[in-house]
Amino acid sequence: MNGARRNPRDFWEKGRGTGAGAPRPLGGVPSGAPRAARPSRLAVPDEPRPTGPPPxxxxxxxxxxxxxxxxxxxxxxxxxxxxxxxxxxxxxxxxxxxxxxxxxxxxxxxxxxxxxxxxxxxxxxxxxxxxxxxxxxxxxxxxxxxx
Incomplete structure (x- = not known):
């Protein structure tokens, strides 16, 4: 197999990949806060998003x-x-x-x-x-x- 392609099992076991997980809020700043205090929409969250179904x-x-x-x-x-x-x-x-x-x-x-x-x-x-x-x-x- 091609070395660049990953095994589909790795996707579910390691939780990496481009899965359609539920969107998470990007920051803990309330919406009424000043614009400078809000994180940008392009910010990457620290935790990976869940990509698979429950076990x-x-x-x-x-x-x-x-x-x-x-x-x-x-x-x-x-x-x-x-x-x-x-x-x-x-x-x-x-x-x-x-x-x-x-x-x-x-x-x-x-x-x-x-x-x-x-x-x-x-x-x-x-x-x-x-x-x-x-x-x-x-x-x-x-x-x-x-x-």
């Missing part, structure tokens, strides 16, 4: 939505009469997803709970497949037997 809000919402969608498996199992599907509800994934959303200002906590949520979602999908295969075999055997 991983979209990822946390997506993880929570996927955790809530996993409730379809226990609901389907209960509707088929298999009560033990209640035991494989993704309660930890839903709890970690909610915790990730409640920790929004703290980037480290959001990232940690986001990893926990996706790990629970992945484990839940694997566990659902393990439970689904015997149920399908049982249903096939019942159909072949004519029950």
């Amino acid at each position: 991983r809000v979209g990822g946390a919402v997506a993880a929570l939505v996927v955790s809530l969608l996993t409730l379809a498996v226990p609901i389907l199992g209960i509707s088929l009469g298999f009560w033990f599907f209640v035991l494989v509800t993704n309660v930890p994934g839903i709890g970690f997803g909610i915790a990730a959303l409640t920790k929004i200002p703290d980037e480290a906590a959001v990232e940690r709970f986001l990893r926990y949520t996706w790990a629970c979602n992945l484990a839940y999908v694997v566990l659902s497949v393990v439970f689904l295969v015997p149920v399908m075999v049982l249903a096939l055997m019942m159909m072949m037997a004519g029950f």
